[in-house]
Amino acid sequence: MQRAAKDPEPGGWRWRWRPSPLRRRSDVVEAWVLLTAALLMVAGGLITGLVMFRVSQDAAQDQRDSRHQVTAVLTEDARHHRSDTVYSAPNTEYDWARVRWEAPDGTEREGTARVSEDSRKGSTAQVWTDDDGRQVVEPPAGALAVLQSALWGLLSAGVFVSLVLLLTRAVRAVLDRQRAAQWERAWAEVEPRWRRKTP
Known part of the structure; x- marks a missing residue:
């Protein structure tokens, strides 16, 4: 008889959303941080790129008007x-x-x-x-102006996404330090009792 498909591995991202006695508060915070970062990278990167594309197009038009x-x-x-x-x-x-x-x-x-x-x-x-x-x-005109604006838009979107990734990594590093400190405190409480019970 074929076994049912296993649940995702504990290291997967979905386990943070499921109730579990092993889930810590920092795990929930990390889940929300990751979700927010993903939304920011998609929506924010797209908006940033489009805004910079429009700004670059306006700047090119201003140059054409003033030259x-x-x-x-x-x-x-x-x-x-x-x-x-x-x-x-x-x-x-x-x-x-x-x-x-x-x-x-x-x-x-x-x-x-x-x-x-x-x-x-x-x-x-x-x-x-x-x-x-x-x-x-x-001044740039036609296809050249569009290409320059598109490049500025892509560059701006890339910078925005990179900043979000760096910020997310920094937050996760803080959470990891907190979890390590919690683990050390818990082990400091358990280890003496465990040692007394060990023959």
């Missing part, structure tokens, strides 16, 4: 420049030139712009500036 393309005039011929930095593909070749443009307040600003290889002094190029006319990088 503008203006026409600049080259003050020199295009010059060949090889870039081997981590921000570009190895051995990628670009043509750059010094350019000048007019800020909203009428003052002239200067900077460097990426241009076509046949650009000559006096020709024009497009540069990105902020509302004060300072040169800035092109």
Whole structure:
């Protein structure tokens, strides 16, 4: 005759919820801590990720609203420049030139712009500036903006979940110390009586 399925092992998480003379108050506290942590990691991580995604999207939109393309005039011929930095593909070749443009307040600003290889002094190029006319990088748009926002959302959710895990581990460590102290006190009471009964 086949035996019935056994109850979960005592080390499983469900035993903390079942009435038992061996269950301690700290076991019940730990059960609630684990349940709360699981809910926080799922719901809190999701909410944190979505909020950061939305914040990042709003920030990208603010950048697109506050940055503008203006026409600049080259003050020199295009010059060949090889870039081997981590921000570009190895051995990628670009043509750059010094350019000048007019800020909203009428003052002239200067900077460097990426241009076509046949650009000559006096020709024009497009540069990105902020509302004060300072040169800035092109704001993220389209799929790039969505990808950046998604990465920020995932990173934020990961940080939140990690913090919950660390806090849960700290609480369980405190509970373990309390249980060890309770065990030592109980053994200190029982051990002398047990020793007297042992021949």
